[in-house]
Every structure is written in C-alpha cells, then in structure tokens.
Amino acid sequence: MSIDFEFRKLVMDHHIGSDLIKYCYQCSRCADNCPVTRVSFDFYGTSGYNPRSNILNALLGYKDAIFDADPLVIWGCTVCDTCDEVCPQNIELTEIFTFLKNESVKKGNAPEYLIEQAKAICDSAKAIPSQPAIERRREQLGLPSIVAPNVEEVQTLFKNIGSDKYLD
Numbered sequence: 001m002s003i004d005f006e007f008r009k010l011v012m013d014h015h016i017g018s019d020l021i022k023y024c025y026q027c028s029r030c031a032d033n034c035p036v037t038r039v040s041f042d043f044y045g046t047s048g049y050n051p052r053s054n055i056l057n058a059l060l061g062y063k064d065a066i067f068d069a070d071p072l073v074i075w076g077c078t079v080c081d082t083c084d085e086v087c088p089q090n091i092e093l094t095e096i097f098t099f100l101k102n103e104s105v106k107k108g109n110a111p112e113y114l115i116e117q118a119k120a121i122c123d124s125a126k127a128i129p130s131q132p133a134i135e136r137r138r139e140q141l142g143l144p145s146i147v148a149p150n151v152e153e154v155q156t157l158f159k160n161i162g163s164d165k166y167l168d
C-alpha cells in the first residue's frame with residue numbers, strides 16, 4: 001500500500017472544518033453508530049463497511065485501499081449523517097465521503113446501478129418511474145395526482161454541475 005500525498009492533500013482541503021490529522025483519534029464512535037456498519041458486519045464480518053477505516057485511509061493517503069477495494073468501501077455510506085453527529089471531534093465525515101464518491105465517479109469506478117439511477121433521474125426527473133399502480137393507489141387514498149416534474153430544469157442542473165458527462 002503506497003501513500004499518495006496529492007490525494008491526501010485533496011482530502012485535507014476538502015474538509016471544511018478543523019484539522020483532520022490533529023483531531024481524528026480513531027475512537028471508532030462513527031463506526032459504532034453507523035447503521036450500515038452494523039448491518040454489513042453481520043453479512044461480511046470485519047470486511048463490512050467501516051467509516052473509521054475510510055477516514056484513516058484517507059488521512060494516510062492510502063488511495064489504493066479506498067479506490068481499488070470493493071465498491072462497498074465508498075458507496076456503502078447512505079449519508080444518514082449519524083457519524084457527523086456523534087463524532088466527538090466534530091469531523092465532517094460525510095463531506096469527505098462525498099469527495100471520495102465524486103472521485104470514484106470521475107475514475108469511472110462508480111457501480112453501474114448508481115449510474116443507471118442517475119441516468120433515470122436525468123431522463124425523467126424522477127428517481128422512481130411513475131407507474132399506473134402507484135397513481136391508482138394514490139387515488140384510492142384520496143391523494144392528489146403527482147405533478148409532472150420539469151425534466152428540462154433537472155437536465156440543466158446536471159449540465160451545470162458537470163454530471164451529465166459521466167452518464168454515458
């Protein structure tokens with residue numbers, strides 16, 4: 001495992017709060033409270049999702065341990081923000097994890113299902129396509145019909161943030 005100093009600097013620059021090296025003392029409170037860690041450890045044992053390890057590898061510049069590993073290492077995080085709330089050192093873990101996810105997309109390493117989901121949102125402005133069954137159920141429940149989203153607006157947003165080029 002080699003240290004990538006440039007990657008390490010990018011992680012540091014990305015952290016919008018305090019000095020990561022100085023303040024993350026690997027107490028594991030983030031992992032102890034992460035719901036994904038709890039569930040994935042049941043399935044995969046110690047190779048389950050672990051935010052504490054991610055922070056450590058990012059801090060040390062162990063880029064390979066993050067990007068060459070199972071996609072779960074990065075994409076397991078559901079951004080529930082629990083770790084941010086419980087970290088005694090106020091480390092913004094989810095900011096760093098978002099940075100790691102964006103880097104993974106730029107490298108073309110994002111899982112296929114995520115790209116497909118992003119494509120669906122870009123094409124229809126909906127994460128879940130409409131289905132007649134859903135509309136019928138809403139009607140039965142006395143709920144109003146779903147207002148059609150503005151697809152053009154969503155596509156402009158994708159273009160403006162530069163995400164459209166990663167969808168092909």
Ligand code: SF4
Pocket residue numbers: 023024025026027028029030031051052055086087088089090091093
């Ligand atoms: S809870 Fe905070 S200080 Fe503790 S290991 Fe996680 S990131 Fe580091």
Ligand code: SF4
Pocket residue numbers: 030033034035036037051076077078079080081082083084093094
């Ligand atoms: S934000 Fe991600 S890493 Fe943090 S507790 Fe939630 S799932 Fe776990």
